[in-house]
Amino acid sequence: MVWLEVKCVASLSLCRFAQFIFLTLSSRFFFFLIVNFGKSSLSIQFVEGQFVDSYDPTIENTFTKSTKVNSQEYEVKVVDTAGQDEYSIFPAQYSMDIHGYVLVYSITSEKSFDVVQVIYEKLLDMTGKVHLPIVLVGNKTDLHMERMISCEEGKRLAESWKAGFLETSAKQNESVGEIFHTLILEIEKANGNVQEKSSCIIS
Numbered sequence: 001m002v003w004l005e006v007k008c009v010a011s012l013s014l015c016r017f018a019q020f021i022f023l024t025l026s027s028r029f030f031f032f033l034i035v036n037f038g039k040s041s042l043s044i045q046f047v048e049g050q051f052v053d054s055y056d057p058t059i060e061n062t063f064t065k066s067t068k069v070n071s072q073e074y075e076v077k078v079v080d081t082a083g084q085d086e087y088s089i090f091p092a093q094y095s096m097d098i099h100g101y102v103l104v105y106s107i108t109s110e111k112s113f114d115v116v117q118v119i120y121e122k123l124l125d126m127t128g129k130v131h132l133p134i135v136l137v138g139n140k141t142d143l144h145m146e147r148m149i150s151c152e153e154g155k156r157l158a159e160s161w162k163a164g165f166l167e168t169s170a171k172q173n174e175s176v177g178e179i180f181h182t183l184i185l186e187i188e189k190a191n192g193n194v195q196e197k198s199s200c201i202i203s
């Protein structure tokens with residue numbers, strides 16, 4: 001598999017070129033950006049298959065992994081951003097060379113559900129687009145006794161964005177791989193390919 005990270009980071013035109021090359025190799029490379037409330041745990045669970053039960057605020061981390069969706073091999077680069085709140089100024093590079101976004105809230109936190117909505121609006125403003133490939137994720141389903149946001153609320157919000165939706169537990173490794181598979185399908189859909197319908201998973 002060809003490694004494209006440097007080219008994609010360096011310039012948008014190189015990135016497009018690289019994608020084209022990869023298409024001809026029937027392999028694809030995507031950048032994801034994920035923000036808020038369990039994102040580091042989800043990234044680590046996806047890439048390393050483990051849950052680290054400690055809180056260490058992220059500055060920015062990048063992970064890569066290859067994964068197969070519908071018999072197609074994808075090389076995925078995940079950028080785990082510094083925590084955002086409604087007042088954070090979004091770095092401009094978050095709108096460039098990114099193919100899709102995972103927005104994460106905690107099902108135990110109304111505040112986190114509000115924050116993802118603010119972040120979504122900021123992403124649209126910054127990219128100047130009316131639609132982005134997004135997967136909305138309600139994380140921490142293992143804490144179901146503390147649930148504040150219902151699965152239906154999450155699903156409704158995702159539908160209003162025309163985004164994919166999943167509930168997950170990074171701790172119990174529930175539906176973590178599906179986040180990235182769903183996002184790849186959202187990206188393919190935005191590129192004119194068909195996408196499976198996302199579902200509401202209640203634990």
Ligand SMILES: Nc1nc2c(ncn2[C@@H]2O[C@H](COP(=O)(O)OP(=O)(O)OP(=O)(O)O)[C@@H](O)[C@H]2O)c(=O)[nH]1
Binds near residue numbers: 037038057139140171
């Ligand atoms: N019970 C439970 N705790 C979780 C889960 N995912 C993350 N956590 C915990 O929630 C806290 C925050 O998780 P992180 O993954 O660091 O969250 P983050 O969004 O990357 O946070 P920042 O680095 O500040 O942006 C940590 O204490 C994690 O152990 C989960 O699925 N279940």
